[in-house]
Amino acid sequence: MAGIVCRTASRVISSQAACSSSVVAVRHSHWFTSMLSLKTSVPLRAEPKKRKKVDPRRELMVKERLKKKLKKLEKVPPEMIPIEDFIKSAKGFDETRVREAPDLCFEESERRALLLKEWSRFKRSQHQTEMHEIQEALEAQRQALEELKLESEELYKAAVSPDTDIFPFQHDGPCYTPPLTNYEAPEGKYNDITRVYTQ
């Protein structure tokens, strides 16, 4: 209360005159210790702003501390990218999706078992013919190379040398229907929702 009165009084006084009044106003403010002490202004009494030696050192120290913290964080091993095929989705454990198991009669189960056995026999014979054909082709090639060697060493070497031009080899395999001539496939818009992981 007294301070406020003092301040307002000082303001009133200072509004009239120039520097002398401002000095008087300073002296009367509560920042001012006593009338009898030295005429020092607030900034003069405060800590000096620029210390040319200690501050750069301090900044350096701060930077080093930050760098050390960063290194500690970086030492942590990177998180492994999840293999989406191995994650079992929750939909698989949903009980509302269970299909009713069919009840097979004896004949049906017998038929299935016999068909599976028949299939294994069929596949075995198919495999044997395939292996036999491959062996024949390899044998034919080996004999051809033998004959070529008898003929000419140079040609044999040229035949046995690896072929660099064949790879990359591309061939479109068989589809269900042959390709249509002059067919323009319709343009399809799609939103690519594949998840891309970065380490």
Added chain:
Amino acid sequence: MAAPFTRVYRPFWRIITTTKSNRGVRNVSYTSQQWSAQNVKTAGAASPWALHGAVCVQRLPVVTQDRSPIEEEFMELMQKMEFERSLLADHELKLLDDAALMSRKQEGDYDSDEEDDYRDKDIVTAQDLEDIWEQKLKDFQPALRSQGNDQKDASSSERCLADSLILLVKKDVGSQKLWLLPQIQWQMGETLRQTAERALASLPGADLKATFLGNAPCGFYKYKYPKDIQKEGSVGAKVFFFKAVLSSHKHLPLEKNSFAWVKKDELQDFLKPEYLKQVRRFIMAL
């Protein structure tokens, strides 16, 4: 088979006039290190066999093969078993929910506010979606699997789309015309693969692009000239076959009488028995 080659007497193989040049050394180039190795081979009498390079061009199947009865049965069984062991898909759940909703709507005391999410379900049901998809499938007309010209035109490469076809050429051999794989005589300074490539390129009226599978020959056929044609130094000829895969589909139709695209089991109608025996070994019709 004890003997790796067969002696066949061809009636009148055409007299090779250039045997003189071919009878010489078969080396492409001389270097000091090769000279010593080949010295033994070439210093004596040059080989009496004329070399030919031939190409076995295959048009690989364009369409899948039809299933045999057991394969059909097994496929059906597998599909049934998978279906039985599976869970309901999202689409199927939607179908069930829509059916339940419809049955609830039919009842007298139906209040649509009681539904959980009534926003979009009455607009497009899952059944409607199925109908739309079926309609779209019907609108599309795919090409026919078999063109129907299997038996008639042997020179078209569009026949028998489900099998791999080999190119055969009718050639004058002495006085006879024989069906052979395209072959041409080897020339000095080229590898046998280049000979085979030349054989393919030099076919009259056929512009075929093929990818050769490797530098090595896949088979060979050896035969002797009939005795009256055998000169000193030329006993017969050796043909080395190279495999190639036809790259482009569209090419001009070939002359009927001189070209043929044949399956493996049709080869016996075209080729001579001994030649067929050797060729069959490396052609795989799996």
